[in-house]
Amino acid sequence: MKILTALLLLAVAVHSADLIEHARAHADGKAAFSFDASAWDDAEATRHLPIGVFDSGIGGLTVLEALLTLDTFNNETLQPGADGVPDFAQERFIYFGDQANMPYGNYSAVNRTDYLRELILKDAVFLLGRRFWPAQGTEPLYQKAPVKAIVIACNTATAYGLEDLRKAVAAWKVPVIVIGVVEAGARGVLESKTTGGIGILATIGTCSSQVYPRTITSTLGRAGQSVPVIAQQGSPTLAGAIEGDAAFPDSVSAYALKEARSLAEAYRDSKPTAPLQTIVLGCTHYPLAKEEIDTAFAALRKEDAFRDLIAEQRTFVNPAEATARELFRELAQAKLRLKSGEVCLLDHHQFYLSVPRVEEVGIQLSGDGSLDKDYKYSRSPGHHDFEDTKNVPMSPALIPKNSAKLVRERLPAVWRSLSR
Structure with missing residues (x-):
């Protein structure tokens, strides 16, 4: 059993390294699961980038709500104590929910943690890159902004992917902060x-x-x-x-x-x-x-x-509020936080989520158009030239009605931003 476990861990490490090298090999960020690392060459320009937040679905919007509403620091002195101004008032966020592949918590039950860990790295690569898909259309676009920090707003993704992501960011040599919710x-x-x-x-x-x-x-x-x-x-x-x-x-x-x-x-x-x-x-x-x-x-x-x-x-x-406090401190320490009067290169928050790429040959769908459950949990890592899902702009219409009601009633700051 110990030998098998060691081999499984080694296999996961190999697949993580494979994706890291894939991103390096496509340095222009045009290929799937790649990004342009030159986006962080200018330290001052980096400060004006947005902050990325991702989860396996819309649950991470609870973390985003905390980020949008937190007021536990003085924005001028950076000392603890509310000042009547949201702590991230100058910042803009890009939220990504990997809804097509959720729930992440079930992958370990079918011995697919290797694929789960690859999904987590792919989520981060999406936030780092400019590539996304339009709601309608068959070709990707490249106008999404990269990010200066990534918040893993998912407990399962933090448990299985936080260290992988930190190692990947170090290997890519990009000055991006990575924070998870478990701590x-x-x-x-x-x-x-x-x-x-x-x-x-x-x-x-x-x-x-x-x-x-x-x-x-x-x-x-x-x-x-x-x-x-x-x-x-x-x-x-x-x-x-x-x-x-x-x-x-x-x-x-x-x-x-x-x-x-x-x-x-x-x-x-x-x-x-x-x-x-x-x-x-x-x-x-x-x-x-x-x-x-x-x-x-x-x-x-x-x-x-x-x-x-x-x-x-x-x-x-x-854990959402504690995560928001940690992000504030990390941005301030790295001198990446925007000060009063400064603006992000985005004028409003952006939202994306994954949907099945129905035009891709070989994927299997259930009756409601989502990925078939058996297909979803039988996939293996390493296929970086194959996209069975695509990341598109999120709108209230794309959120299940019951979930949209919960967001509207219990996450008002997120709902206002999402409904722009």
């Missing part, structure tokens, strides 16, 4: 100062990686705090249901109750001495359904089996 989530647990147990609701992939228990344990340990019981529940359905994916026909509330029950049972099996109090929303989709999730735990407390196991008042940790 921010662990800091959120530390800052919550709760004394009960910790539950992590995430995707199967994030839970399989053990990244949250490991990072929370080390974060609390470094702060000199004891580590309470930590339980996880990985869901193959909840993110898709929140997205409005037709493959998950039940209500979000129904899926939330199922996952809350499973998490409570896992926590009980750990023989805790304190009730479950802190819930980490370890998938960026889940804050969109926070009300449904909290209602599910409240319902469980009415059952005798869970009344004393779940705290009456629960604390939910959403």
